[in-house]
Amino acid sequence: xxxxxxxxxxxxxxxxxxxxxxxxxxxxxxxxxxxxxxxxxxxxxxxxxxxxxxxxxxxxxxxxxxxxxxxxxxxxxxxxxxxxxxxxxxxxxxxxxxxxxxxxxxxxxxxxxxxxxxxxxxxxxxxxxxxxxxxxxxxxxxxxxxxxxxxxxxxxxxxxxxxxxxxxxxxxxxxxxxx
Amino acid sequence: xxxxxxxxxxxxxxxxxxxxxxxxxxxxxxxxxxxxxxxxxxxxxxxxxxxxxxxxxxxxxxxxxxxxxxxxxxxxxxxxxxxxxxxxxxxxxxxxxxxxxxxxxxxxxxxxxxxxxxxxxxxxxxxxxxxxxxxxxxxxxxxxxxxxxxxxxxxxxxxxxxxxxxxxxxxxxxxxxxxxxxxxxxxxxxxxxxxxxxxxxxxxxxxxxxxxxxxxxxxxxxxxxxxxxxxxxxxxxxxxxxxxxxxxxxxxxxxxxxxxxxxxxxxxxxxxxxxxxxxxxxxxxxxxxxxxxxxxxxxxxxxxxxxxxxxxxxxxxxxxxxxxxxxxxxxxxxxxxxxxxxxxxxxxxxxxxxxxxxxxxxxxxxxxxxxxxxxxxxxxxxxxxxxxxxxxxxxxxxxxxxxxxxxxxxxxxxxxxxxxxxxxxxxxxxxxxxxxxxxxxxxxxxxxxxxxxxxxxxxxxxxxxxxxxxxxxxxxxxxxxxxxxxxxxxxxxxxxxxxxxxxxxxxxxxxxxxxxxxxxxxxxxxxxxxxxxxxxxxxxxxxxxxxxxxxxxxxxxxxxxxxxxxxxxxxxxxxxxxxxxxxxxxxxxxxxxxxxxxxxxxxxxxxxxxxxxxxxxxxxxxxxxxxxxxxxxxxxxxxxxxxxxxxxxxxxxxxxxxxxxxxxxxxxxxxxxxxxxxxxxxxxxxxxxxxxxxxxxxxxxxxxxxxxxxxxxxxxxxxxxxxxx
Numbered sequence: 026x027x028x029x030x031x032x033x034x035x036x037x038x039x040x041x042x043x044x045x046x047x048x049x050x051x052x053x054x055x056x057x058x059x060x061x062x063x064x065x066x067x068x069x070x071x072x073x074x075x076x077x078x079x080x081x082x083x084x085x086x087x088x089x090x091x092x093x094x095x096x097x098x099x100x101x102x103x104x105x106x107x108x109x110x111x112x113x114x115x116x117x118x119x120x121x122x123x124x125x126x127x128x129x130x131x132x133x134x135x136x137x138x139x140x141x142x143x144x145x146x147x148x149x150x151x152x153x154x155x156x157x158x159x160x161x162x163x164x165x166x167x168x169x170x171x172x173x174x175x176x177x178x179x180x181x182x183x184x185x186x187x188x189x190x191x192x193x194x195x196x197x198x199x200x201x202x203x204x
Numbered sequence: 205x206x207x208x209x210x211x212x213x214x215x216x217x218x219x220x221x222x223x224x225x226x227x228x229x230x231x232x233x234x235x236x237x238x239x240x241x242x243x244x245x246x247x248x249x250x251x252x253x254x255x256x257x258x259x260x261x262x263x264x265x266x267x268x269x270x271x272x273x274x275x276x277x278x279x280x281x282x283x284x285x286x287x288x289x290x291x292x293x294x295x296x297x298x299x300x301x302x303x304x305x306x307x308x309x310x311x312x313x314x315x316x317x318x319x320x321x322x323x324x325x326x327x328x329x330x331x332x333x334x335x336x337x338x339x340x341x342x343x344x345x346x347x348x349x350x351x352x353x354x355x356x357x358x359x360x361x362x363x364x365x366x367x368x369x370x371x372x373x374x375x376x377x378x379x380x381x382x383x384x385x386x387x388x389x390x391x392x393x394x395x396x397x398x399x400x401x402x403x404x405x406x407x408x409x410x411x412x413x414x415x416x417x418x419x420x421x422x423x424x425x426x427x428x429x430x431x432x433x434x435x436x437x438x439x440x441x442x443x444x445x446x447x448x449x450x451x452x453x454x455x456x457x458x459x460x461x462x463x464x465x466x467x468x469x470x471x472x473x474x475x476x477x478x479x480x481x482x483x484x485x486x487x488x489x490x491x492x493x494x495x496x497x498x499x500x501x502x503x504x505x506x507x508x509x510x511x512x513x514x515x516x517x518x519x520x521x522x523x524x525x526x527x528x529x530x531x532x533x534x535x536x537x538x539x540x541x542x543x544x545x546x547x548x549x550x551x552x553x554x555x556x557x558x559x560x561x562x563x564x565x566x567x568x569x570x571x572x573x574x575x576x577x578x579x580x581x582x583x584x585x586x587x588x589x590x591x592x593x594x595x596x597x598x599x600x601x602x603x604x605x606x607x608x609x610x611x612x613x614x615x616x617x618x619x620x621x622x623x624x625x626x627x628x629x630x631x632x633x634x635x636x637x638x639x640x641x642x643x644x645x646x647x648x649x650x651x652x653x654x655x656x657x658x659x660x661x662x663x664x665x666x667x668x669x670x671x672x673x674x675x676x677x678x679x680x681x682x683x684x685x686x687x688x689x690x691x692x693x694x695x696x697x698x699x700x701x702x703x704x705x706x707x708x709x710x711x712x713x714x715x716x717x718x719x720x721x722x723x724x725x726x727x728x729x730x731x732x733x734x735x736x737x738x739x740x741x742x743x744x745x746x747x748x749x750x751x752x753x754x755x756x757x758x759x760x761x762x763x764x765x766x767x768x769x770x771x772x773x774x775x776x777x778x779x780x781x782x783x784x785x786x787x788x789x790x791x792x793x794x795x796x797x798x799x800x801x802x803x804x805x806x807x808x809x810x811x812x813x814x815x816x817x818x819x820x821x822x823x824x825x826x827x828x829x830x831x832x833x834x835x836x837x838x839x840x841x842x843x844x845x846x847x848x849x850x851x852x853x854x855x856x857x858x859x860x861x862x863x864x865x866x867x868x869x870x871x872x873x874x875x876x877x878x879x880x881x882x883x884x885x886x887x888x889x890x891x892x893x894x895x896x897x898x899x900x901x902x903x904x905x906x907x908x909x910x911x912x913x914x915x916x917x918x919x920x921x922x923x924x925x926x927x928x929x
Contacts, residue, residue: 037424037428037446039412039413039424040812042829043282046828047268047287050267050269050287050824056827069871070871071452072440072450074440074871074872075445147235147236147237148237159281160270160282162281162283164424164425165424
């Protein structure tokens with residue numbers, strides 16, 4: 026299986042939202058909806074503080090509860106990869122996947138089907154990074170194949186501690202945050 | 205009856221449906237980029253950083269903007285605002301046709317007119333001003349590329365008065381201070397070599413929140429390499445959160461810290477002795493000057509522990525000369541700003557960082573021939589002496605002085621052109637003066653893409669097309685490597701909008717000044733210039749960016765004795781010029797004013813989603829960040845019974861109240877200050893998204909501190925009280 030992962034260095038992320046705007050243009054995401062978003066978390070008390078910014082999105086889980094929850098097979102893994110896609114023609118808009126997603130990464134489009142981050146698989150097919158990764162001014166975002174030990178993402182996760190969000194769900198998410 | 209009632213362009217005037225399909229979904233759901241994609245080069249105009257990039261259309265529809273991989277400003281990555289540039293094109297509130305003020309039955313309003321009518325009117329008024337008062341009595345206030353064409357027009361006419369708020373409301377003190385010290389400015393893009401720095405000091409410069417693209421990129425590179433970052437800020441900025449040392453200084457005391465750092469570097473012998481001996485003058489005077497300002501003295505001013513001041517000075521010295529104290533960019537704070545910037549310049553000289561790797565590199569432009577034009581007629585007067593004589597060292601026009609020079613029956617300025625700069629939200633305290641000037645001026649022209657507040661004062665509003673619909677001058681910016689970049693239209697101009705060069709050229713025909721516009725299309729000028737540089741317009745339409753080899757070393761050579769363009773030819777630690785003009789030749793600290801009982805200092809800054817008020821109506825950026833919030837420390841919020849999300853109004857000591865603004869209770873701001881992002885609180889009726897949303901810091905500024913040297917407006921001595929909304 027080909028495992029695509031995103032590795033985001035929170036030490037470099039400035040929370041600028043460029044990833045959000047790039048995604049919206051690249052994928053023509055309707056106004057008011059987002060496939061990715063930025064979270065800011067500040068801890069401590071003045072003046073001993075820490076702030077972390079995280080660009081979040083679908084985690085393209087190996088064990089994707091959204092795929093399991095989908096009654097029509099519209100939510101599926103893309104070929105032999107962990108990339109989770111939705112086939113709009115099969116989607117009935119029942120929202121079972123929205124309830125099953127631990128990351129609140131899915132939305133319903135004005136046309137009535139469910140949509141979400143695709144890891145820009147149309148770009149990945151061409152050997153390009155997802156639009157968010159490609160535009161990030163601090164280069165805090167990395168994308169690649171975890172099953173390739175020579176990839177930058179694999180290397181970064183060997184060198185530094187990478188944490189995923191809500192690993193306790195057992196979904197085996199594939200977006201990592203470097204602390 | 206007022207000669208000019210302030211007019212708000214209503215949303216109804218000549219506005220149809222905009223290209224609003226930009227963000228809508230697509231029926232057939234083909235994968236992005238599988239249609240016919242056309243990419244044209246552009247230079248971003250969403251801020252002054254001017255990144256080169258590509259505008260992409262798919263099947264004839266706007267798709268996206270991306271950075272140009274060969275461009276040193278962007279390195280292939282546009283920032284948040286640049287990526288959202290299509291929002292500026294698709295903004296449904298754009299100006300679409302010329303508007304003129306008309307009066308009917310005592311009521312004034314703007315009426316759509318033809319270009320012919322608008323330009324005839326302007327030319328007639330210009331001629332009348334020339335005949336009645338003199339041809340030197342017109343002025344230009346501008347920001348951005350198109351202003352150059354109006355400059356040419358006015359100079360050809362005989363009028364040289366010009367200012368850009370980027371001087372007196374932003375970079376002025378830095379420009380003056382570095383010119384006094386090193387004989388030249390830091391420039392834009394800032395020549396900081398952060399890519400190679402091992403220690404970077406930010407003083408009130410919130411890089412990351414100000415998304416100056418290339419600069420943010422090099423700071424990130426430095427952090428990735430493990431460079432140590434020292435951030436001085438009364439707010440826990442994004443950069444502070446990435447820093448090895450954060451110095452939560454008491455606002456306004458930066459110069460005390462800078463003097464103490466110099467004291468430590470000199471008294472502990474940590475400065476670069478060889479560099480100082482070879483390249484500077486005035487070290488002995490400086491050494492003597494800083495003796496009283498030890499870290500213990502600075503502690504009482506800044507609230508920073510003496511040990512922290514010493515540690516950070518030693519940290520800089522350990523990494524010098526690859527240690528740079530960033531000069532910042534928006535430097536108009538407390539009125540002693542040139543002196544603070546001088547202190548920064550001097551500190552860098554002590555570290556030996558100017559001209560050194562990891563400090564400040566030597567930027568280089570491409571030699572680019574100027575399109576041949578006749579000499580301009582000699583102006584009839586020395587406009588700087590007329591309007592800003594009290595600031596003889598100011599190298600540029602002082603924007604608020606230009607407006608002030610338009611007030612009164614015997615005013616110097618009788619006609620004003622305002623190009624793409626929204627004065628009421630840019631210059632503090634200018635609104636009442638602008639109101640007065642508008643009564644006295646015989647011609648007021650505003651050129652803009654949107655019905656910004658400033659257009660409400662104008663006689664004539666000329667609608668410019670956006671940067672995605674026009675050619676502009678080539679970008680030839682001083683950089684690490686010389687390059688040229690092209691902006692070309694990706695779309696035809698919306699409605700009747702036109703580029704600035706066309707407007708100025710059309711006016712020139714009516715004024716007998718065609719000789720200064722000897723081209724059919726501005727493309728002719730670009731092609732001619734490019735041919736001289738060994739390229740062509742055709743080549744640049746394909747390449748977008750062309751790099752050229754450097755002809756000088758990037759840094760000082762080991763044995764080089766560079767000639768600095770100062771009176772002594774050296775780096776002037778002690779400024780002889782300042783002494784000659786009666787200013788302090790060495791930086792002297794003035795304690796900042798403190799707020800009265802019940803008041804807090806209002807500090808303002810940037811957010812990465814916006815370029816001040818110029819982008820808040822951009823639909824893409826509005827969606828990302830629709831409003832500003834008032835940052836308030838939990839303790840102060842508790843005192844006032846405020847919770848995050850609640851709305852308050854701010855009241856200044858003169859009773860001016862802001863719009864309601866939502867509170868953001870956060871530890872990231874200390875208990876003495878309040879913070880908000882600048883650029884919100886628009887009042888222009890035609891800005892349908894952003895009007896009335898958020899609070900306007902500029903409108904609350906009551907205590908404007910004029911820098912005696914630069915003539916700039918210090919804006920951080922403003923205090924506000926909180927009122928529940």
